Amino acid sequence: xxxxxxxxxxxxxxxxxxxxxxxxxxxxxxxxxxxxxxxxxxxxxxxxxxxxxxxxxxxxxxxxxxxxxxxxxxxxxxxxxxxxxxxxxxxxxxxxxxxxxxxxxxxxxxxxxxxxxxxxxxxxxxxxxxxxxxxxxxxxxxxxxxxxxxxxxxxxxxxxxxxxxxxxxxxxxxxxxxxxxxxxxxxxxxxxxxxxxxxxxxxxxxxxxxxxxxxxxxxxxxxxxxxxxxxxxxxxxxxxxxxxxxxxxxxxxxxxxxxxxxxxxxxxxxxxxxxxxxxxxxxxxxxxxxxxxxxxxxxxxxxxxxxxxxxxxxxxxxxxxxxxxxxxxxxxxxxxxxxxxxxxxxxxxxxxxxxxxxxxxxxxxxxxxxxxxxxxxxxxxxxxxxxxxxxxxxxxxxxxxxxxxxxx
Numbered sequence: 306x307x308x309x310x311x312x313x314x315x316x317x318x319x320x321x322x323x324x325x326x327x328x329x330x331x332x333x334x335x336x337x338x339x340x341x342x343x344x345x346x347x348x349x350x351x352x353x354x355x356x357x358x359x360x361x362x363x364x365x366x367x368x369x370x371x372x373x374x375x376x377x378x379x380x381x382x383x384x385x386x387x388x389x390x391x392x393x394x395x396x397x398x399x400x401x402x403x404x405x406x407x408x409x410x411x412x413x414x415x416x417x418x419x420x421x422x423x424x425x426x427x428x429x430x431x432x433x434x435x436x437x438x439x440x441x442x443x444x445x446x447x448x449x450x451x452x453x454x455x456x457x458x459x460x461x462x463x464x465x466x467x468x469x470x471x472x473x474x475x476x477x478x479x480x481x482x483x484x485x486x487x488x489x490x491x492x493x494x495x496x497x498x499x500x501x502x503x504x505x506x507x508x509x510x511x512x513x514x515x516x517x518x519x520x521x522x523x524x525x526x527x528x529x530x531x532x533x534x535x536x537x538x539x540x541x542x543x544x545x546x547x548x549x550x551x552x553x554x555x556x557x558x559x560x561x562x563x564x565x566x567x568x569x570x571x572x573x574x575x576x577x578x579x580x581x582x583x584x585x586x587x588x589x590x591x592x593x594x595x596x597x598x599x600x601x602x603x604x605x606x607x608x609x610x611x612x613x614x615x616x617x618x619x620x621x622x623x624x625x626x627x628x629x630x631x632x633x634x635x636x637x638x639x640x641x642x643x644x645x646x647x648x649x650x651x652x653x654x655x656x657x658x659x660x661x662x663x664x665x666x667x668x669x670x671x672x673x674x675x676x677x678x679x680x681x682x683x684x685x686x687x688x689x690x691x692x693x694x695x696x697x698x699x700x701x702x703x704x705x706x707x708x709x710x711x712x713x
Contacts (some may be wrong), residue, residue, distance in 0.1 A: 313334045316683075323450050331454040333504045337496050337514075338438050339461035341406060342488030345375055345429060346469035349548040350570065351366045351477040354556065354563050361419035367675015369549045371423045375409075375430030376668030379390075387436030395441040395509070397498050397530070399434045401559070403493045406432030410490030425486065430665070439657035445507045451565045455645040455657070456589070456638055458581050463637035466544070467578060467630075470570035478564040483626035528654060529706045532551075534663040536598075536705070541667030542689045543605060543629075546642045548676030550684035551626070559619035569623055577630035585638045594707040598639055602702045604632030606695030613688035645704065662691055 310707050314514025323331070348355075352372060356362030383486050389400040441456045456511030556560045561569060588597035608629040616622040641660065678687045 323446070323453060325448055326453070326507075327446045330444060330507065331457050334438050334442055334445070334678070335458045335461040336453070337403075337499060337504075338435065338458050340492055340496050341403070341432075341434070342462050342628045343465040343469055344406065344410060344493060346466050347473050347476070347658070348372070348474040348483050349466075350552055350566055351469050351482065351563060353549055353552045355477065355482045356419060356454055359417065359419055359422075363421070363682035364678040365549065367423070368671040369546075369674070369679065370701070371419060371672070372549065372676070373424045373545050373669045373672015376524060376545075376665040376670075378427045378430035378565040379435070380431040380662045380665035382431055382667065383431040383436050383665060384658045386433045388438060388469075390437035390440055391509070391590055395437055395444065396500055396504070396506075398437045399441070400497045402432035402434035402437070403497050403500070404432070405429075407490040407493035408530050410486045410493060414490065415486050415699050416483075416559060419548035424679045426624035433665070435664075436658035439641040440509075441504075441507070442681075443657075444509050448459050451645055454467040455525055455640040459637045459639075459641035462583075463634050465576070466633075466637075467570075467574040467681055470574055471567050474566040474570070479701060500517065503648035509597070517637055524604070526659070526703075529647050530644065530703050532705050534641055534642065534660055535604075535701055536636065536698060537640050537660060538670075539694055540605075540633065540640070541664050542671035542674070542694065544633065545668050545671030546678075546687055547609075547629070549672065549679050550687050551677040552635065554622060554684055559622050569626070573623060573627045575628055577627055578634050580631050581638070584635050588635075588639055589642065592707070594639065595645065595705060597635055598643075598702055598705055599699070600698045601632040601635035601639070602695060606692055606699060608632070609688050609692035609695055613692055615685060643705070643707075 349372065353368055356368045356371070361367050366550065386398055386402060399645030402611060411425075412428055413422045416422045416425055439455070439458070442458065443451060446454045473485070476488070480488065527576050550561065552566065555566055556563060559569075583599045584600065587593040605628075608625045611628075612622070613623045641657070644656055644660045675687050675689075678690055
């Protein structure tokens with residue numbers, strides 16, 4: 306009796322499933338990426354309040370610079386670190402980057418002035434390993450599973466941000482901002498051990514692109530990819546800019562003490578994530594990628610416009626933050642997935658390097674420009690500026706191309 310041959314659908318399912326090594330590599334690398342971002346995000350919900358008690362902390366521009374300066378050094382070194390990982394190996398470069406990040410964390414932890422914290426944050430950003438991690442994910446996964454791995458990284462970043470908003474106020478109450486910097490330094494050192502002993506060793510695949518290679522760089526600067534690079538710039542600009550003013554607004558306008566801010570962020574972030582998940586599923590599995598992307602832009606822009614008109618009550622402020630986070634969570638999952646799908650087959654690593662650079666520049670610009678606007682104008686001015694930027698983004702995002710296998 307002949308055995309029945311696998312049906313085409315069964316073969317496709319087997320091909321689409323991630324192998325145990327792919328899952329292990331993707332999960333551990335995504336966790337390292339997320340851990341590093343957690344260390345950078347952790348002070349966001351508390352720093353604007355903390356800075357008021359240290360020399361230089363009354364200058365909102367310097368506060369914003371402290372929040373975002375790591376993005377500048379990260380952007381400058383992202384692609385060089387990727388090139389180094391091609392030459393010297395992924396793991397050594399990632400471990401060096403985490404060591405630099407830990408040094409910056411400890412430097413910021415012992416600083417007693419805002420200038421010292423800015424220097425420490427700049428050193429943190431200099432450990433720019435995002436492109437190297439993306440390249441190792443490309444080494445570790447087959448082409449048909451790479452999108453899942455990249456989406457895993459994107460969702461890990463989103464979760465890191467959510468965790469930082471919830472844990473930040475609690476840790477601030479327990480150990481203060483210096484203790485938070487010290488904690489992130491210790492966690493970075495622990496991540497080095499994870500890279501050495503937990504992340505599987507994989508050869509640098511011939512499929513993996515040379516991150517930062519000068520050859521054919523036009524292929525990752527196509528209009529389709531530039532729209533996505535601009536999108537992640539706006540997402541991260543808005544993310545950091547509003548946290549120059551949101552913690553103060555929650556204290557002064559909503560009457561919520563800083564140590565209780567986690568009571569706001571916990572339901573807002575978890576609820577928004579739960580609402581975003583069906584949208585992510587619709588985008589990835591049902592071919593509604595463009596619709597969900599546009600919806601995320603509209604939600605983020607509408608929340609900024611609403612906040613710009615003022616805070617008539619605590620529920621108003623919290624409700625608009627909820628809308629913002631729904632859109633933010635959609636973006637963090639969909640954008641890296643789109644980049645990995647639309648990038649040329651042999652230039653995915655370079656495309657992710659450019660994407661990560663745009664992300665870092667958005668983080669820096671959001672802190673610096675948001676701080677300057679808050680100082681020169683007002684908190685409402687920051688929200689309106691973000692809203693106008695989101696309007697421009699909506700025009701750009703309207704023409705984002707959906708991958709063929711995700712289209713209707």
